[in-house]
Amino acid sequence: xxxxxxxxxxxxxxxxxMGIKIxxxxxxxxxxxxxxxxxxxxxxxHEKKCAVCxxxxxxxxxxxxxxxxxxxxxxxxxxxxxxxxxxxFIAKMRDMSYRKxxxxxxxKEKIE
Ligand SMILES: [Zn+2]
Numbered sequence: 001x002x003x004x005x006x007x008x009x010x011x012x013x014x015x016x017x018m019g020i021k022i023x024x025x026x027x028x029x030x031x032x033x034x035x036x037x038x039x040x041x042x043x044x045x046h047e048k049k050c051a052v053c054x055x056x057x058x059x060x061x062x063x064x065x066x067x068x069x070x071x072x073x074x075x076x077x078x079x080x081x082x083x084x085x086x087x088x089f090i091a092k093m094r095d096m097s098y099r100k101x102x103x104x105x106x107x108k109e110k111i112e
Pocket of ligand 1: 051052
């Protein structure tokens with residue numbers, strides 16, 4: 001099930017909302033901790049669909065792969081239904097980073 005933040009807030013009782021408000025006003029330490037914990041929990045699970053071919057991921061299959069990449073505070077996650085989709089994704093990423101390198105202006109030779 002997927003609900004937005006607005007729906008979650010809508011479903012909360014007055015006391016819960018007050019608790020969150022008080023926490024936010026004092027730096028949001030508890031909320032940050034709660035969200036970080038949930039993210040860690042979800043990082044361990046595969047996504048529901050393959051990032052390459054969009055086929056449904058059968059969580060019982062041993063050929064599933066999940067890749068977590070990016071900086072610590074903005075990690076991305078992608079799940080693949082098999083080695084071929086994972087390889088395709090990596091090849092595409094490699095291709096993109098090569099192209100990025102090519103577009104970086106090269107140090108120019110001094111013209112005399
Ligand atoms: Zn796939």
